[in-house]
Amino acid sequence: MAEKKPDYASLKKGGFMRQKQKGYFSLRLQVVGGNLTAENIRTVSEVADQYGKGYVHMTSRQGIEIPFIRFEDIEEVKEKLSEGGVKPGVCGPRVRTVTACQGSAVCPSGCIDTYALAKELDAHYFGRDLPHKFKFGVTGCQNNCLKAEENDLGIKGGMIVDYKEDVCIQCGVCVKACRENALATEDGKIVIDREKCNHCGRCVKSCPTDAWEGESGYIVSFGGLFGNKIYQGETLLPIIKDKETLFRVADAAIGYFEENARPGERFRLMLLRIGEEEFRKVITGAYYGRD
Amino acid sequence: MDEIKFDEQVDITDKVCPMTFVKAKVSIDELEDGEVLAIRMNDGEPVQNVPRSMKEEGHKILKLTDNEDGTYTLYVRKVEE
Ligand code: SF4
Ligand code: SF4
Ligand code: SF4
Numbered sequence: 180m181a182e183k184k185p186d187y188a189s190l191k192k193g194g195f196m197r198q199k200q201k202g203y204f205s206l207r208l209q210v211v212g213g214n215l216t217a218e219n220i221r222t223v224s225e226v227a228d229q230y231g232k233g234y235v236h237m238t239s240r241q242g243i244e245i246p247f248i249r250f251e252d253i254e255e256v257k258e259k260l261s262e263g264g265v266k267p268g269v270c271g272p273r274v275r276t277v278t279a280c281q282g283s284a285v286c287p288s289g290c291i292d293t294y295a296l297a298k299e300l301d302a303h304y305f306g307r308d309l310p311h312k313f314k315f316g317v318t319g320c321q322n323n324c325l326k327a328e329e330n331d332l333g334i335k336g337g338m339i340v341d342y343k344e345d346v347c348i349q350c351g352v353c354v355k356a357c358r359e360n361a362l363a364t365e366d367g368k369i370v371i372d373r374e375k376c377n378h379c380g381r382c383v384k385s386c387p388t389d390a391w392e393g394e395s396g397y398i399v400s401f402g403g404l405f406g407n408k409i410y411q412g413e414t415l416l417p418i419i420k421d422k423e424t425l426f427r428v429a430d431a432a433i434g435y436f437e438e439n440a441r442p443g444e445r446f447r448l449m450l451l452r453i454g455e456e457e458f459r460k461v462i463t464g465a466y467y468g469r470d
Numbered sequence: 471m472d473e474i475k476f477d478e479q480v481d482i483t484d485k486v487c488p489m490t491f492v493k494a495k496v497s498i499d500e501l502e503d504g505e506v507l508a509i510r511m512n513d514g515e516p517v518q519n520v521p522r523s524m525k526e527e528g529h530k531i532l533k534l535t536d537n538e539d540g541t542y543t544l545y546v547r548k549v550e551e
Binding site: 351 | 517525526
């Protein structure tokens with residue numbers, strides 16, 4: 180096999196983190212939505228045994244790193260990994276790993292299919308070069324196992340709920356299941372206080388007669404930061420009902436970041452510098468389908 | 471309001487999650503198809519989650535009543551798979 184020279188410039192982009200120990204790299208892998216196949220894991224295990232020190236490190240964002248990869252082995256390792264369907268991740272100023280909880284495919288509480296969405300977001304945005312790193316996280320419901328608001332753009336599954344009086348048997352379950360105290364019994368029927376409803380979907384999930392109908396939606400938060408500085412992502416839009424709108428909003432947010440941030444400036448810090456007003460206009464426009 | 475007739479009762483106020491659900495499930499598993507179980511549970515987490523778990527197990531919830539002593543009673547009709 181012809182000797183392959185590692186391309187230094189792409190090393191970091193390609194997920195190779197220089198270690199404190201000279202000549203060694205910790206290889207970050209691309210994991211989408213926190214899922215890996217058994218084959219992926221076998222491959223990772225073999226690489227860690229053969230080229231690393233026989234262990235892996237789990238990152239805080241559902242990633243895996245294989246530490247102690249020698250510089251001269253990098254190309255071989257990449258090849259070996261790709262045979263097992265594993266790709267290196269990315270570091271640096273670009274869109275990072277899209278994280279996700281298990282969502283509605285597995286979790287009874289899930290309002291959206293988080294993994295499917297994470298894969299779509301990954302296909303759209305992963306690795307896109309930007310002024311600074313940009314993180315997406317997808318969580319299936321208000322339980323927020325995936326901590327949506329830590330991300331530059333967080334997506335949380337929700338439900339827009341609707342009551343059908345004719346099938347309600349007045350069992351009272353939903354009134355207690357609602358943790359926002361948005362539901363009450365009045366004159367033999369259930370009334371909802373929309374101001375209090377946070378779209379958690381618990382009424383839908385608990386109603387024995389499906390008198391609560393739920394339409395899945397996306398609650399999006401912007402500008403989360405959880406590093407040297409800590410900011411909670413803010414929900415600046417009403418719940419989004421369809422994926423087209425979601426992607427339009429995400430495109431608008433990323434585009435705004437790309438145009439307005441200084442190199443090395445995170446999304447939130449850009450908003451703090453120039454103010455949120457213009458950004459709100461841009462994403463509100465995208466939400467309503469205006470250019 | 472009419473009292474709901476039931477065949478068996480179980481008190482899960484002495485249990486905490488996830489044993490609340492386990493105790494309720496064991497009790498309903500012992501019933502015949504169509505029989506009704508009355509489950510007495512604490513306010514808070516059990517009353518938020520046990521009804522839904524029973525629904526997800528495929529049983530039919532009939533009523534949740536407030537006992538006004540910090541406990542609730544859930545009436546569930548057993549539905550055999
Ligand atoms: S956030 Fe909701 S859907 Fe996701 S794992 Fe947690 S409870 Fe399940
Ligand atoms: S969706 Fe959640 S907050 Fe809204 S009414 Fe139903 S249970 Fe309450
Ligand atoms: S849980 Fe369903 S059937 Fe029971 S009171 Fe609420 S809406 Fe009516």
